[in-house]
Amino acid sequence: MTENNLEVQERKSFLEFKKSAKFRDLRDVDVEYQKLRLEKVILVGVWSRGNETKDEKEESLDELSLLAETAGAWVLGRVLVHRSLPDKKYYIGKGKLEDLERLCFQQKADTVIFDQSLSPSQRIAIENYLQIKVIDRTALILDIFALHAKSKEGKAQVELAQLNYLLPRLRGWGQSMSRQAGGQVGSSASGMGSRGPGETQLELDRRALTKRISHLKKQLVKMEKDRITKRKGRENRRVLSASIVGYTNSGKSSLLRALTGYTPLIQDALFATVDTTTKRFRKYGDFSFTISDTVGFISALPTSLIEAFRSTLEECANSKILVHIVDASSKSIDKNISVVNQILAETRSEDKRGEIILHSKYRQTGSREILVFNKIDLLDAETLNFLKMKYPEAAFISVKDNIGIKELKTVIFEEFLAMTQSIY
Secondary structure, three states: OOHHHHHHHHHHHHHHHHHHOOOOOOOOOOHHHHHOOOOEEEEEEEEOOOOOOHHHHHHHHHHHHHHHHHOOOEEEEEEEEEOOOOEOOOEOOHHHHHHHHHHHHHHOOOEEEEOOOOOHHHHHHHHHHHOOEEEEHHHHHHHHHHHHOOOHHHHHHHHHHHHHHHHHHHHHOOHHHHOEOOHHHOOOOOOOOOOOOOOEHHHHHHHHHHHHHHHHHHHHHHHHHHHHHHHHHHHHOOEEEEEEEEEOOOOHHHHHHHHHOOOOOOOOOOOOOOOOEEEEEEEEOOEEEEEEEOOOEOOOOOHHHHHHOHHHHHHHHOOOEEEEEEEOOOOOHHHHHHHHHHHHHHHHHHHOOOOOOOOHHHOOOOOEEEEEEEOHHHOOHHHHHHHHHHOOOOEEOEOOOOEOHHHHHHHHHHHHHHHHHHHO
């Protein structure tokens, strides 16, 4: 069988599976089928002069393209639309939607991904018009997290976020959800007068999802209690912790390997790491020092995902040191730093902890942030010198070429050492 015929056969099998699935893309498509995904996608972004520049939106679409490729899609093209305000029904307006329809037909695309979050009614309207699947940035990120979550807690967190996203969008996920069935006479063959006081399939599905959400929340609460108990045990054993935080694909897992010798999964992909990994950094007297690799952040991270991963983010909230790693080769360094700071601030303000610092202007007492610029091997001398002048207190490293790692280890150890002296 030729490669093209094999692709067609796999594609038909996948589409048949999706048709038979109760929920088309978020819950019932397991990892085996997601690995076979051969979707061909068109990206759509909307920008207005009041919110962001055209170049910033292009960068956002570049990031969306990487997200789509991480999910296994083939990006065929992109559409950038300028609007002062989104259209209430079609988001980009009917005229632009007609252009998008022609592009999808020409490129034989089967999925359209919007860079912005769509309301349930907008998604349904656009999908009905284009007659192909439509998802938004939030659904795409959730899909990637579902692929990469490995631990029991990570899977529960992702599923909770998925179900919270899916719950208000149930109405458009299948025609069967609008059909009623009333008791013994509620069959489709019973004819007129057979519609008893039964529940709609939509109501049954909503009840099932609500019950599952409640169950997952209870599971996560129990896991949180277990984690608090373990944390108190570490404190009693005089274990001080640091956490590596940063924008996705900035090199967090690679840095954990360089600092501890641990060999985690390392991929040049967005959200390759979802679960928290903690390893020993060093031991000094009665104290042990640990360092954790946490989930990466990204702009427009879904609120439901932040809520679901709150327990994971608590690892940051209880760390004495934050190693904030930044991709020095990124075109959006300041934006990436701001996104990480904002998400940490939202987590901390809701938890009312106030123990972690953000960046210099947000700095609080009781903890320490070490700003680290990675991938300096990709910079020219002029750019590197500019960053060093702009961030004089930061560390500059290249995990790939083992540049600055020894010095960074010394900085982290000295910070830990200062904390042990304050405890005594």
